[in-house]
Amino acid sequence: MPAFSLDPTQTAWCAELRALAAERLRPLAEKGEPGHVNRALVAELGRLGLLERLFTSGAVDLCLMRESLAYACTEAETALALQGLGAHPVHAYGTPAQRERWLPRVAEGSAVAAFALSEPGAGSDAAALELRAERDTGGGAEGDVGEDTEGAAEPPVAEPDGPARWRLTGEKCWISNAPEADFYTVFARTTPGAGSRGVTAFLVPADRPGLTGTGLDMLSPHPIGALAFDAVPVTADDLLGEPGRGFRVAMGTLNLFRPSVGAFAVGMAQAALDATLAHTAERDAFGGKLKDLQTVAHQVAEMALRTEAARLMVYAAATAYDEKAPDVPGRAAMAKLLATETAQYVVDKAVQLHGARALRRGHLLEHLYREVRAPRVYEGASEVQRGIIARELYATMEAGQ
Structure with a gap:
């Protein structure tokens, strides 16, 4: 693996993103209602062309965006990341009809996406999920489940014409953007007792009958909620990937987004470090400045060391x-483990020194202290x-033996 360093174009782009976040996104974030989707902020991300880059750029680009936005506006970073997390399965595994219907709206910021994997009893152990996708015996041939849907008509928004192929029954919990998203990437069990091999991914519009949700009051002011599925109808046209291969869809998405969670954490750590450098250089203490105390200088050095190590592993x-x-x-x-644990350490030290x-x-730092805790849990806890x-x-x- 070659050593990573930013080229001049990337460095300039990151500086531009930080400026945009501070000047155009931060004011919108401050007007948002805690715990709710900030649609004005999402729309501005679309106008700036950042949401479209979720589907046209690679993982390095995604990390650059997340780190740069997080440095100046964590709310904007989170809004961008959640659009990507919810919509990436449609981009990577969806049918042409699904992509045509939803991705342009996600890119422009007019449709809000969500990734619905976690459940009350299946958070870190995602393979243990229990949301049931039961075959609807009211009609439809058994042999056409998972039929080729290339070129299929645009998926219905409400009750599908004719009997549904499956009915989704159960709960999802800790779902970002729920219950206010416009559509959900939902992972449901189609084969009982089969672990990760019996999970199927579906694209479920929010206005499907039987789908309801409630918001959750969390430490950090992100929009997070629970979803209830009461025989929600889905058809083969709503499949994301193949039946029984939904865990592949989930893990493929997380393999992309886990390093970028690390980039989010690095952005917060860098913001905390820079604030600490400024504070300790200016603060009078014990006949000098805080930075003149060896114990303080060594702590700042350790913060910088860990932040840079995490950044290199992320990229x-x-x-x-x-x-x-x-x-x-x-x-x-x-990358996710080191960066999120590092950010927790750096922000905590920054609070202590302030x-x-x-x-x-x-x-x-009060804001970062609340924000920095959740990434050590979501998209797979540190453990x-x-x-x-x-x-x-x-x-x-074993492969080498």
Whole structure:
């Protein structure tokens, strides 16, 4: 894997993104209602052309966007990332009709996407999900499940014409953008007792009958909710990928987005580090400046060291993804693990070095302190990432024997 460094074009683009985030996105973010989708912010991301880049660029580009936006406006970063997470399965696995219907609207910011994998009893253990996709015996030939839908008509928005092929029954929980998204990538069990091999992915418009949701009041002000499926109808036209291969859709999406979660974390860590550099250089203490105290200087050095190490691992993983390297799952897990744990450390140290002012509502570090905790949990908790890393290491060892 070659060493990663930004070229002058990338450096200039990151600087431009930081400026756009501060000048155009931050004011919109501040007008948003905590816990709800900020559609004005999403639309502005579309007008700036950033959402379209989710489908035209690689993992490195995605990481550059997420790190740069996170540095100046975490809300904008999260809005962009959630559009990508919810819509990537449609981009990568959807039919032409599905892509034509939804992706242009996602790119322009007029349709909000969501990725519905987690459940009350199946968060980190995604293969244990229990949302049922039961065959509707009211009609439809058994043999045409999973038929070729290339060139199929535009999927219906409400109750499909004729009997549904499946009915979705169960719950999803901790779903970002729920219950306000316009469509959901939903993972449901089509084969009981088959673990990850019995999961199928569906594209489910939000106005399907039987689909309801409620918002959840979380520590960080992201839009997160729970969904209830009461015999929600779906057909073969709503499939994302093949029946029984939905776990492949989920893991393919997460392998792309896990390094970029790390980029989000690096952006927050860098913001906290820069704030700490400025504060310790200006703050009078014990007859000098805070930075003159060796204990402070060493802590700042450690913050910088860890942030840069995390950044390099994030972009190494993103480069591996773009080059279709065989070790992407392990690298993606390492990048997410190191970067999110590092950001937690850096932000916590920054708060300590700032003192009580950093805990005041509205302070940058108070905001980052709330924001930085969740990435260590979502898209696979840190413990899950360690399990993935170990599994990949042993698999590589056994393959070489």
